[in-house]
């Protein structure tokens with residue numbers, strides 16, 4: 001049997017398949033099932049700053065006037081924050097005593113403020129690592145790319161100041177210079193980058209002329225952005241692990257990401273769409289692929305097709321352009 005084990009952010013994983021942060025990892029029962037199915041690690045559902053803030057605003061708005069007290073707002077706000085945090089810390093503690101696979105916590109920050117306290121508590125509760133899910137949609141026309149990058153780096157630096165566990169940064173692909181950005185994340189102490197988050201995307205309903213959301217699940221075709229950037233970043237930035245995320249729906253997709261240079265692959269939509277049985281398919285395929293090519297360990301083929309290993313790395317840059325517009329095929 002080939003050896004599927006791998007290290008990710010310094011943690012030992014029995015294989016490079018990680019379940020990404022989502023409702024799949026928000027209860028102890030599901031986490032136990034995922035370990036039984038054989039995944040290498042799990043990332044817990046994020047603790048959302050915005051959700052806590054919304055809950056605080058909702059409760060304060062609905063608080064009856066008769067019950068109101070000058071200190072009530074502060075009390076409600078502290079209570080809700082504390083309650084959400086304690087529930088999250090309990091999940092970490094339960095997960096750590098119930099499973100052997102690494103448990104990676106996740107926080108979703110829109111600002112750096114007060115997340116240091118959350119991060120520090122998460123470390124004390126026993127999480128093996130922390131993923132920062134930073135999501136900012138830049139709508140301010142006066143904000144420069146450098147200002148936005150600084151916000152990401154600031155959150156990372158602040159969190160890193162208070163925890164010793166490895167920290168990963170989960171990002172989207174909308175950076176002017178993604179390679180440069182990952183390089184800065186590495187310099188500022190990120191042990192891994194998760195490429196990419198898949199945000200809820202808006203759509204327009206032509207029947208109601210209102211806003212709606214598009215499918216929350218990815219499709220297998222959505223792997224392309226992530227595959228391209230995994231290949232480029234793994235070839236260009238040293239000393240940072242890459243968790244490929246978005247569009248890994250089967251074993252072939254995981255193997256492609258590993259060949260491009262990913263350290264691990266994270267899966268989410270495929271488990272919602274196909275059930276936990278899909279884990280057998282993915283790990284089974286990885287094992288048979290390694291046997292077929294006589295790879296004894298994942299490191300024997302990881303990054304074999306990364307940007308710097310290719311004789312023609314332009315394939316990562318303008319493959320479509322060359323194929324369709326160079327005149328060879330039309």
Ligand SMILES: Cc1cc2nc3c(=O)[nH]c(=O)nc-3n(C[C@H](O)[C@H](O)[C@H](O)COP(=O)(O)O)c2cc1C
Nearest residue numbers: 020021022045046133197198218246247267268269
């Ligand atoms: C229902 C659902 C809930 C999610 N919740 C979170 C979350 O709490 N934190 C987070 O960082 N990502 C969250 N995600 C994003 C996933 O972790 C993942 O990055 C994204 O779905 C792309 O991977 P996939 O193509 O394998 O689905 C969620 C995705 C889905 C579908």
